[in-house]
Amino acid sequence: xxxxxxxxxxxxxxxxxxxxxxxxxxxxxxxxxxxxxxxxxxxxxxxxxxxxxxxxxxxxxxxxxxxxx
Numbered sequence: 001x002x003x004x005x006x007x008x009x010x011x012x013x014x015x016x017x018x019x020x021x022x023x024x025x026x027x028x029x030x031x032x033x034x035x036x037x038x039x040x041x042x043x044x045x046x047x048x049x050x051x052x053x054x055x056x057x058x059x060x061x062x063x064x065x066x067x068x069x
Contacts, residue, residue: 004033031064 007030012023024031038057040049049057 001037004030004037007034028064031060035061035064 007026
C-alpha cells in the first residue's frame with residue numbers, strides 16, 4: 001500500500017457543497033486499488049457506511065469506469 005499512500009499524500013482536498021472532494025491524480029490501477037480498499041462502503045451486509053459514503057464511492061467508481069473506456 002505504499003504506492004496508494006504516496007498518491008493520497010500528494011492529493012488535493014477541495015471543499016464542494018456539503019462535503020469534501022479528494023482529487024487524486026494517478027494511473028487507473030491506483031484508482032482501482034483505492035476502490036478495492038473502500039469496498040465496505042458499497043453497502044455490503046454488515047457495513048456501517050452511511051448513504052452519503054455509499055453514494056460517494058459509487059460516483060467515484062462510475063467516474064473511473066468512464067475514464068477506462
